[in-house]
Amino acid sequence: MKRSALTLPESLRVIAGAGCLAVALLGAAPGLHAQPVGIPSMGVASAAELSPGLERTLGDAIMEQGRRDPTYIADPDVLQYLTDMGRKLASHASSPIERVNVFALRDPQINAFALPGGYIGINSGLVVAAGSESELASVVAHEIGHVLQRHIARGMTQSAQSSHAMIAALAGALLAALSGSPDLAMGVAAFGQAAAVDRYLGFSRQAEQEADRSGLDMMIRAGYDPAGMVRMFERLENASRLNQGAGGNPYTSTHPMSVQRMSDAQNRIRGAAARPDSGSDAFWYVRAKLRVEQARAGQALRAAEEVLRADTRQTQGVQRSAAWYGLAVAAMKRREFDAAEKALAEARAGGRDSAQIAGLEIALALAQGRSERALQLGRQAAERWPGSQGVALAQIEALQGSGNDAEAVRVLQARIKQWPEVPRLWQLLAQSQERLGRRPEARKAMAQFYELTGALPAAVEQLQQARAMSSDFYEQSELDVRIRQLRERLESDRALLERFRKK
Ligand SMILES: [Zn+2]
Structure with a gap:
């Protein structure tokens, strides 16, 4: 399939610390910013039309395109970790949520967004910036809050004409995709369009507050440290201040990270019991992997490795092990198998063990042409980590790779x-x-x-x-x-x- 001219990295600029973590479409796709003419506003009848069924169809069609985008991270460890977190949070929502799928994009800027149909996108930069699992969970919970309140559906049918024009264009692009035509008729990637919808909705202050509140409730009930939300707000505010220093952007000026939101969260967690922010081991391994994934190659990859190397000296326990694991992932990218093997041995120091380490060991043995060892490691890892999709896929690839x-x-x-x-x-x-x-x-x-x-x-x-x-x-x-x-x-x-x- 021919790719359209507009790819995600060009189309999305991230506005850290915006009222909502929102995605903007800047300087791309001429005409998208133009005020549409003669489009009737959508009334009650059309609001009824964006049923959960249509939302799901839209979401599926957007993701069908989105998964082909080079920024989409197809890694099973990342997908499973984020989606498990999303579903755990959603299972503690005040009313049932039909579907939650969380995925990551290769983008160093701090951002997250909700798409129709329960899909939530998290930038790799946000995971890397999070200082603990509960900080990350606070953002995922906030986005699930938007899904729970059906803000996307409501916003698409009730907000300004510009977002209606956007969603109409999106529907057109998706129709072209559904008809199986080899190219998108609109000439615009549906993924970028969808992100633009998110931006144009510009959720109201009230919607943001609702998402914060239901997100915080989910966090507490799911057992995450609620103080993580306040810490994440502080991080976003700092990031937004840095952005403004670099010339600013129109979105942060209209949607400042409100003091109201932060004090709201602070007041609400005062009533909740404090929890130790232990977090799962998986958070650290996935974070280390994403640090390498978002850097890809060259100078950025060397910089990521420097951070990881510093972490191997300055941290201990699971964080130190995860930093070594990240270095092993980077070495694998360069096909430096001896270095990867050494880094993996360091990651295992002190008896540390994780599904992510086990999966990488299988992939390394296979890459080295040691298929017997890959098969043996695969069998052992599948027994040790029966719930890991990353391990399962590595084992299957080892079996296929050895015929x-x-x-x-x-x-x-x-x-x-x-x-x-x-x-x-x-x-x-x-x-x-x-x-x-x-x-x-x-x-x-x-x-x-x-x-x-x-x-x-x-x-x-x-x-x-x-x-x-x-x-x-x-x-x-x-x-x-x-x-x-x-x-x-x-x-x-x-x-x-x-x-x-x-x-
Ligand atoms: Zn929001």
Whole structure:
């Protein structure tokens, strides 16, 4: 697929410390800032139209595009850690939340945003800047607060005309994507558009307060230290002051980090019991990995390694181990396998152990061509860390990398029972089935992958191919049912988006 001209790093500038952590679309996509003419304001009827179903469709379609963006971090350790945190917080919300998926973007600036359909994006820079797990949890909880109160849905239907124009354009872009056309008709990446929607909504002060309050309640009930929210506010305020020193930006001037929000949070935590901010080990390993991931290469990578090296001297316990782990991740990026091995041994010093370390050890052995060792490490790690998607995927890649596709399929099928909604597992299953010559099975697994990633036309195509290959009557009728269901969903999604675009 041809990528549109507007990619995420260009389209998003981050405004740390803005009233909400909001995303701005600056200097990109001419016309987006222009005041639309002749668009009727959206009334009560249209508010009813942005049903949870449409919100979900929008969110899925945005993510279908977003996952292809180079800033999207597909790392299983990162995705699982953030999403587990989001779901833990959401399970303590005052009313049920259907769906929460948290992902990270490769961007050193401090920001987070909520998309339609329960998707929450967190910049790597925010995780790196957080001094403790509860600080990070406070931002995730705040964004879940927006999801809980349905601010995105309400804002999209009730706010100013500019955001309506934006969402209409977004619906148009997504329709093009849903029709399976090879290029986005709007010439604008849906992901950037969605972020722009978030920016244009400019949640009201009241909405921000609601999100802070419900976020803080979730934090306390989920067992995070509520003081983390106040500390995060302080960090955001400092970051915003630094930004202003560098020339300032229009958003921070209109949405200052309000004293009101901070004192509000302070007053509310006074009533809550103080908690030791221990946090999970995983926070430190994921943070170290993201520090390296966001630097990528060159000078930035060397600077990240310097910070990690200082941490190996100045910290102890899990933080020291995580810093060594980060250095191992960096060495792997350079394909300096001896250095990675040494750093991993340091990360394990003092009996330290983590799923992230175990996963990297498997990947290292495989990269070194030591497939027997990779398989052995994979078996041990899967037993030691049965709940880790990163370990599971590393083990499966070790099996595939050493030609054990039949065993890989057995492991994959068990893991798919455990995590049916992880697209990568279905993709790997399709690869192994294909190599084993089970072609209809491979197509069916691929269809599942596409369905989970919001690419419905591609899913239908895979099922049709499977149908053509199959000679079994029962399998054929089963496939016919699936194809019909997916087509119906595709049609109703299209109809919803079409109505929204015309409003
Ligand atoms: Zn907010």
